[in-house]
Amino acid sequence: MKDITVGVIGCGYWGPNLIRNFNENQHTALTHICDLNKEKVERMKLRYPHVAVTTDYRELLKDKSLDAVAVATPVSSHYRLVREALEAGKHVLVEKPFTPTVKEAERLVELAHKKGRVLLVDHTFIYTGAVRDIRSRIDAGELGDIFYFDSVRVNLGLFQHDVNVVWDLAPHDLSIMDYLVAEEPVSVVATGAAHTPGGLEDVAYLTLRFRGDLIAHFHVNWMSPVKIRKVIIGGSKKMVVFDDLDPAEKVKIYDKGISLSKANEKTVHQSLVQYRIGDMHAPAIGNREALGVEVEHFADCIRNSKAPLTGGDAGLRVVRVLEAADKSLKKGGVRVSL
Amino acid sequence: MKDITVGVIGCGYWGPNLIRNFNENQHTALTHICDLNKEKVERMKLRYPHVAVTTDYRELLKDKSLDAVAVATPVSSHYRLVREALEAGKHVLVEKPFTPTVKEAERLVELAHKKGRVLLVDHTFIYTGAVRDIRSRIDAGELGDIFYFDSVRVNLGLFQHDVNVVWDLAPHDLSIMDYLVAEEPVSVVATGAAHTPGGLEDVAYLTLRFRGDLIAHFHVNWMSPVKIRKVIIGGSKKMVVFDDLDPAEKVKIYDKGISLSKANEKTVHQSLVQYRIGDMHAPAIGNREALGVEVEHFADCIRNSKAPLTGGDAGLRVVRVLEAADKSLKKGGVRVSL
Amino acid sequence: MKDITVGVIGCGYWGPNLIRNFNENQHTALTHICDLNKEKVERMKLRYPHVAVTTDYRELLKDKSLDAVAVATPVSSHYRLVREALEAGKHVLVEKPFTPTVKEAERLVELAHKKGRVLLVDHTFIYTGAVRDIRSRIDAGELGDIFYFDSVRVNLGLFQHDVNVVWDLAPHDLSIMDYLVAEEPVSVVATGAAHTPGGLEDVAYLTLRFRGDLIAHFHVNWMSPVKIRKVIIGGSKKMVVFDDLDPAEKVKIYDKGISLSKANEKTVHQSLVQYRIGDMHAPAIGNREALGVEVEHFADCIRNSKAPLTGGDAGLRVVRVLEAADKSLKKGGVRVSL
Amino acid sequence: MKDITVGVIGCGYWGPNLIRNFNENQHTALTHICDLNKEKVERMKLRYPHVAVTTDYRELLKDKSLDAVAVATPVSSHYRLVREALEAGKHVLVEKPFTPTVKEAERLVELAHKKGRVLLVDHTFIYTGAVRDIRSRIDAGELGDIFYFDSVRVNLGLFQHDVNVVWDLAPHDLSIMDYLVAEEPVSVVATGAAHTPGGLEDVAYLTLRFRGDLIAHFHVNWMSPVKIRKVIIGGSKKMVVFDDLDPAEKVKIYDKGISLSKANEKTVHQSLVQYRIGDMHAPAIGNREALGVEVEHFADCIRNSKAPLTGGDAGLRVVRVLEAADKSLKKGGVRVSL
Secondary structure, eight states, X not given: OOOEEEEEEOOSSSHHHHHHHHHHOSSEEEXXXXXXXXXXXXXXXHHOTTSEEESOXXXXXXXXXXXXXXXXXXXXXXXXXXXXXXXXXXXXXXXXXXXXXXXXXXXXXXXXXXXXXXXXXXOGGGGSHHHHHHHHHHHTTTTOSEEEEEEEEEEEOOOOSSSOHHHHHHHHHHHHHHHHOSSOOOEEEEEEEOOSTTOOOSEEEEEEEOSSSOEEEEEEESXXXXXXXXXXXXXXXXXXXXXTTOSSOSEEEEEEEEEEOGGGTTSOGGGTEEEEEEEEEEOOOOOOOHHHXXXXXXXXXXXXXXXXXXXXXXXXXXXXXXXXXXXXXXXXXXXXXX | OOOEEEEEEOXXXXXXXXXXXXXXXXXXXXXXEEOSOHHHHHHHHHHOTTSEEESOTHHHHHOTTOOEEEEOSOGGGHHHHHHHHHHTTOEEEEOSSOOSSHHHHHHHHHHHHHHTOOEEEOOGGGGSHHHHHHHHHHHTTTTOSEEEEEEEEEEEOOOOSSSOHHHHHHHHHHHHHXXXXXXXXXXXXXXXXXXXXXXXXXXEEEEEEOSSSOEEEEEEESEEEEEXXXXXXXXXXXXXXXXXXXXXXXXXXXXXXXXXXXXXXXXXXXXXXXXXXXXXXXXXXXXXXHHHXXXXXXXXXXXXXXXXXXXXXXXXXXXXXXXXXXXHHHTTSOEEEO | OOOEEEEEEOOSSSHHHHHHHHHHOSSEEEEEEXXXXXXXXXXXXXXXXXXXXXXXXXXXXXXXXXXXXXXXXOGGGHHHHHHHHHHTTOEEEEOSSOOSSHHHHHHHHHHHHHHTOOEEEOOGGGGXXXXXXXXXXXXXXXTOSEEEEEEEEEEEXXXXXXXXXXXXXXXXXXXHHHHHOSSOOOEEEEEEEOOSTTOOOSEEEEEEEOSSSOEEEEEEESEEEEEEEEEEEEESSOEEEEETTOSSOSEEEEEEEEEEOGGGTTSOGGGTEEEEEEEEEEOOOOOOOHHHHHHHHHHHHHHHXXXXXXBHHHHHHHHHHHHHHHHHHHTTSOEEEO | OOOEEEEEEOOXXXXXXXXXXXXXXXXXXXXXXXXXXXXXXXXXXXXXXXXXXXXXXXXXXXXXXXXXXXEOSOGGGHHHHHHHHHHTTOEEEEOSSOOSSHHHHXXXXXXXXXXXXXXXXXXXXXXXXXXXXXXXXXXXXXXXXXXXXXXXXXXXXXXXXXXOXXXXXXXXXXXXXXXXXXXXXXXXXEEEEOOSTTOOOSEEEEEEEOSSSOEEEEEEESEEEEEEEEEEEEXXXXXXXXXXXXXXXXXXXXXXXXXXXXXXXXXXXXXXXXXXXEEEEEOOOOOOOHHHHHHHHHHHHHXXXXXXXXXXXXXXXXXXXXXXXXXXXXXXXXXXXX
């Protein structure tokens, strides 16, 4: 039964995907579409004639019959829109990055809690079969201790005009890391460069350190001639390569690593390290659209008062790293504590 | 005519390749092989019965008829061996990394100059058809301004016992960068982690900054389940991918990039950046063994009193970055000026 | 101006793509949708509320205001539907394979000619940027004489229930060959096997011979664990690889081949053949949807009374090979003349 | 103990590999090297000064102390050399293809049997870890019934002057099929074309049929711009891809296929076939040199009077297919019974 009414604010790059998924989901009824651009909403009206369209988001907030809103506007407007929506008693799904500042993210988390509303940050990758598969292996101890998390997300474009490449691309990988790695980072070192007049960094590198030996690194780049979307996770028992561009085998589990002769841990280093080269295994991964899974989960959280898998707290953790990375970047790569 | 006599010191991993190439080159006569390990030199004697073998390198230095020595021993012994060889009037080819410290490298450069001997550091990649091809394009202005140099060199092993992954793997890519990029770096930020009792870093990331917008980054890792050897160079006109593991197309030149509308450079950022997606071109690259080319070049430098392409000065520049990177690494990623 | 009214018959696998493209094209107005399955047309009505839907195709043919129909039904019904549509004065776009027999194809070609209507067979690949690019190179003589055309189209499924793997998959590659190669084949040898109770071949190999040295080969397979879509074209001057699954470089032009020393053509064979290994070049290929280009071309042919690029004659040539291949297949691989 | 003395006849492309392996094997002592070309044997003498070299193979056959010979000469000389060697009481390892005719192969098999000597045909691939791994899975029933065996071996060159591409390249894949597939083929259909004055086919396609539904196909080509070495084996339970050019994962086992609903086998076809898409598994494959394993096996057969894994009978089975394929090829693709 389509018992949850939803309105979508923002019809830019991602909004139409939200609209399509809310329209198709069996539990959600798409009732409103909003965008500042009149032409855009009119085009949407042609495709979804049963939906009310407007250029004023306040119409949605005022509508008592509307249960939830999805916010897919530029990040600078997230705080205001999400705050007003929560205050109007709506459940909210909001695009990543959650907010431009940690302070705003904290306030929204608090507000959602106070209002008892579901606040879900659209960390889409968490709803893919690939990331779920990796998580279940980590939970089962299959990888052992996590040694490193290495991510590369590069391609030519899409240049953003309001945020740099870190805010544009890193949220994807930071949210994956946040979901997969149990620990929280303690510091960030970020380096990068800008090659256009506007001064927004188009290439950047982030290193995150944790309490132990774990290290995480993120390479994001808008100026690469080739497209790469690859995460390598090194564990003490097994290692994983997640290649999002491989149509057939997105996740590969390698039974490879090193063995240490425990007894002699104190003795000379050279004799300790031995390589282990075992089989590779690529599990069959379902190809259901992640956003469909997410929308279903959002509906489930609303119907059953559950905490979402990627709630405001997850959004906040990612923003915390982004804010610190920006600070490090601006100072030429100083280490910033979290 | 085999008119240059050469002795090789060190029969470990790389020494046998030097031995084979000096034996086969038309200008060099392999006359001595030396290693501390008696068994190793005896095995070499079986394969090269016409060569004198010894476990004492001083025998080579004392031999007046010997023109040159190649030093392929652990890096900690480079300074002493190269110094004594130069003082004995020999020309020297020495493995990379050149020396463990900048100070030692500087002294050897000075000594070689004083003695008027050829001192060549074995930056093998500079002698590959692939790197030569890229250099000639940069020289011809085909790439335009260099925006970034991004290198990844990861695989499982080979764990070294005396140096960390930076000293083991980064010299390859630093020497390539040194050869390709006209500018010298001004600072290094290095992060990394060690996951074995011995405490040697097995994964590390280096960022180099230059006077302008150029940024260089190096990812080295001994603990990767997959082998990657890839350099991406972003230029204002064209971009290059050098994939050393691609047997067919090692170098790909992409006619891709961004165009800026110059007239409006001061106006709003959004309207300026436009993508340019053109053809890709993979030049045929000769597959002559790089070490053979290098040995030939070494002989040519000796015979004609030329300065080698990868002389002590190039070795010194690489060691300068390595030393600074180690310093940064030990301090958790502080920026170290060069 | 949307001045051509179009109705689509068949809402199975491909029909919805035709519907979407006719709806979006600036010159065509989608006015009717038809399928035997009532549920399917009702689902379409939801998405396209402005369109008349029906389960009886005769309603379309009777509608005087309807200019054209697209037939996307099982191949066994093509002849009857296309014939009736042409007789009703409609222009027709029909799915490939055109018809189940040569005789029917010939009759439809004749009928379209007699009626002066546009008859376009949906050989979609001919409308891709990749195939167009290759054709323009062949026309310009860049490849020299064509030596061979080798095609592989394999994957797991989609098992058809009415036709074997040859009729299901080979039309794609036969139409590409028909478009690229100037000559017509003179004979077919086909081998294959069936591994399911129904007896429909799920793997097959076709060899086509021409008047000269040209040979064409087609591998089609429904039972492959991996998906391959690759055409290799060997020319006397250059060679082409068209890999439809490569998202970045679908077409690669190799400056490779052999050179023959003409003067000695009569002398011993061994001294004549020399390899030529030159550069590889991957042209930038536009990524406009082929079906959109095709629909536009269909409209253009109707408006300007042009002969379509993939008319009934092209469809007939492909069916001629298919029919002969089936005959060869049934007889265990005898050569069948065309 | 090096208790088996071996002489190698033929120092062309492959001979030096045999020489190196016989020299290094712990059980075999390389004592003679022979080639018609004086220069070649003299060059070998420099590398192996302890070995007797000659341009007259009869010297080897006359030497009573010589236990075995390896024949790596052009195929046209195999019959005479192997026959004389067997008659002289030598054990023989001979290059593939075994002989140019079935008749000769049969005689040599008979002769070896009569003389009680080991006769091993150098089907090198059978001694690779990859092929062994696949065989063990087939033996264990892991693949179920074999549906098809599809092989592609293409590249630019090496043009042979005495045999066409079928005799040059297909023996590799025919020997792999012969080893992996329990059944023997009953017929061959071969098509191909020649594009050089000499008239030797440079591209060819072979289809083999067996008693049941199994089909095997071989694509060999000297004129391909890209190098492919791939075998796909489809089984009723699992499927295998053997990519000899993949440095990391040569063998991939796919848990993919179709399931048939047995109960309804007689009912309509459409409801029967269901896809099964499971995991992929790439076993770790040892990288020991296949020729080293083969030489060891040859020595073992001699020392322990064992029948070799790839004896004259295996060589004969491959020649039987080659001869029939040639016959089919010459007649433009007629089916030839075996």
